[in-house]
Amino acid sequence: MAKKLLGRPLPVVSAEYVDPAPTQLEQDQLQELWDLYAPARYKGLLKAENKSVLEETQTKPSGRFVWDDKIKRYIEVRSGRILSMREVRAAASLFSQAYANR
Amino acid sequence: MLKDLADQLIAGKITLAEWQMQMREFIRVTHRMAAVAACGGMQNMTPANWGYLGYLVKLQYRYLDQFAADIAANPNAWLNGRLLIRMQLYQKAEWGTFEQMLRFLKRKEGFTEERRVLGEADHCPGCLEQSSRSWQSIGTLDPIGAEQCATNCRCVFHYRRSNGSGGFIFEYGN
Numbered sequence: 001m002a003k004k005l006l007g008r009p010l011p012v013v014s015a016e017y018v019d020p021a022p023t024q025l026e027q028d029q030l031q032e033l034w035d036l037y038a039p040a041r042y043k044g045l046l047k048a049e050n051k052s053v054l055e056e057t058q059t060k061p062s063g064r065f066v067w068d069d070k071i072k073r074y075i076e077v078r079s080g081r082i083l084s085m086r087e088v089r090a091a092a093s094l095f096s097q098a099y100a101n102r
Numbered sequence: 103m104l105k106d107l108a109d110q111l112i113a114g115k116i117t118l119a120e121w122q123m124q125m126r127e128f129i130r131v132t133h134r135m136a137a138v139a140a141c142g143g144m145q146n147m148t149p150a151n152w153g154y155l156g157y158l159v160k161l162q163y164r165y166l167d168q169f170a171a172d173i174a175a176n177p178n179a180w181l182n183g184r185l186l187i188r189m190q191l192y193q194k195a196e197w198g199t200f201e202q203m204l205r206f207l208k209r210k211e212g213f214t215e216e217r218r219v220l221g222e223a224d225h226c227p228g229c230l231e232q233s234s235r236s237w238q239s240i241g242t243l244d245p246i247g248a249e250q251c252a253t254n255c256r257c258v259f260h261y262r263r264s265n266g267s268g269g270f271i272f273e274y275g276n
Contacts, residue, residue: 003114006177009170010122019130019159021152027144030134046135048143067142072211072273074142085140086276089200089258092139096132100104100193 037098042091048074103128104193108186122170129162129192136196140203154206158199162192191253198247198255204275205259209240213261213273216240221256229257237262 022030035043044064051066053059061077068075074083107128111121137155141147169188173180180188205216216239218232225233228249235243246255261273 001115004117006114006174006181007117007119009167009174010119012167012171013160013163017160017163018153018156019163020156021147021149022134027147030131030138031144033131034135046138046143048145050142050145065143067146069142069146072142072207084276085204088139089197092136092196092200093194095135096193096196099132099135100128100190102103 033099034095037102038091038095042088045074045088045091051075104189105186108189112181112185118170118174122166125166125189125192126163129166129195130159132193132196133159133162133199136200137203140200141207150210151203151206155199155203158202162195162199166192194253195247198245198253201246201257201259205241205245208259208261208273208275211273213263214240215262216243217260217262218243219258219260221258223251223254223256226251226255229255233257 031046034046038045047063048065048067049061049063051068052070054061054066064077065074065083066077067073068082071082073085074088075081076083107116107121107124110116111118116124134155137151137158138144138147141151173185208216215237217237218229218235220229220233226249228244229251232244232249240261243259246257246259247253249255258275260275262270265271
């Protein structure tokens, strides 16, 4: 295959540009990617349901994690363990690393 | 993925614009993940949160634009092992996005002051100076990644607000 010319870079991003919010399909895809590349113990984290909404509607959580809006922390449903932001931060970094090396 | 992308550009299998498009997609995905994780999951992503994230992603695109311009201006300097090393800085930048998103949320929650707390790694002079400033109005300290250590920075912010009776409510973000 012939070597491609380097060519010119894309036009620069304008000052007014804001990257658009993802579509529903993209949101679903992000959750799938997270489950694929984040450490196994944090699988399902981005699908966390809101604890206060579950309590209001008297619904049981359907996933592995809920988000407690009062304390602003994730809770692992099975154990009741509150996740520290330190470990959530670390999980996001490990996702990024695994995704970059995939 | 990043290594393949670097190899393809070096080997002339893709153009600079194609490389840049794939880098933008990589940045978009990794920074969205960090922000969504910081916000409490996809259910907590409000239009305001997405809007702020869109701004943060734009900033990364602008760094990438500069990088692409550097490559175009001097390909011999970049189309080698250095390319991947610099590309990996974009992967590490998600830490800063996570922190900026938390900062945005804490301000909305009514926290009024912030303090920079050094990470567990070695500290650059800029981070030391920022952390020595103790408590400041929220949003006035440099964002994570703005000092010499750039995207290797592992500092975090702590927050506080008045409890209305002479004390403080703290949020340590850990």
